[in-house]
Amino acid sequence: MKKKYKKMELKKVPFTKLLKLENPELADNVIRVVEKHNPEELLTQEVLDLLKAEKPQINLLTSRYGVNPMTAMISLGNDKLLLSVSAIKLHARIALKDNNPETLLHYPIFEAAMNRHLQKLRNSKNYKIIHRKVEQFLQEVKVKPELNTALSALGLQEYVGNLQMALISAVELLDDKNELVSQRSQESSSDIAAPVVFAIKNVFKEVEVLRVKNTDKDYTALFNELNQ
Incomplete structure (x- = not known):
């Protein structure tokens, strides 16, 4: 015996406002709910399969607007770069406190280069x-022997080497992220x-329709959960 028909409707979803x-x-959520019931x-398997077939697009929407997993790595790489700069400045000041005549002679050369390039980097x-x-x-x-000599006199060659390695790492991380971004679909979010x-x-x-x-x-349980 057929059950008495009772009108039941699904709530309208304001897709344009999502x-x-x-x-x-x-x-x-719709996939999860329909699979559950x-x-x-x-008789919802066919239309469910059509929605599941859009999984690549669903994943693309998630990856397009989710947090880029490389962002934290890039931030850490940049922090290491700035710490390398700070290490050079710190050890230069320590060397200066020794009042060694050779150090005092070469420090202004280092200081001038530092002021030209390494000042207030954290402000950017x-x-x-x-x-x-x-x-x-x-x-x-590389191109100014007097600066190289000053770095040697101040005992900073090792720290400059660390700075070089930190820069290489930071640049590579940023390049990797840019490459990943360039590989993303150029379609607009609405098209996807x-x-x-x-x-x-x-x-x-x-x-x-199936309910009718x-x-x-x-279909009561399915309707109720889809309406939540």
């Missing part, structure tokens, strides 16, 4: 600018989301 990360979250028995939020300034300092070390939204809407429509056509099946 935040960027809410579309993929909604899609994953026996899709074979309730642009990693590329920081990298460029450090690179300019290291380039000056469109097939996902279409598939979600189809699930809702199909569930409502198959009054011998109980």
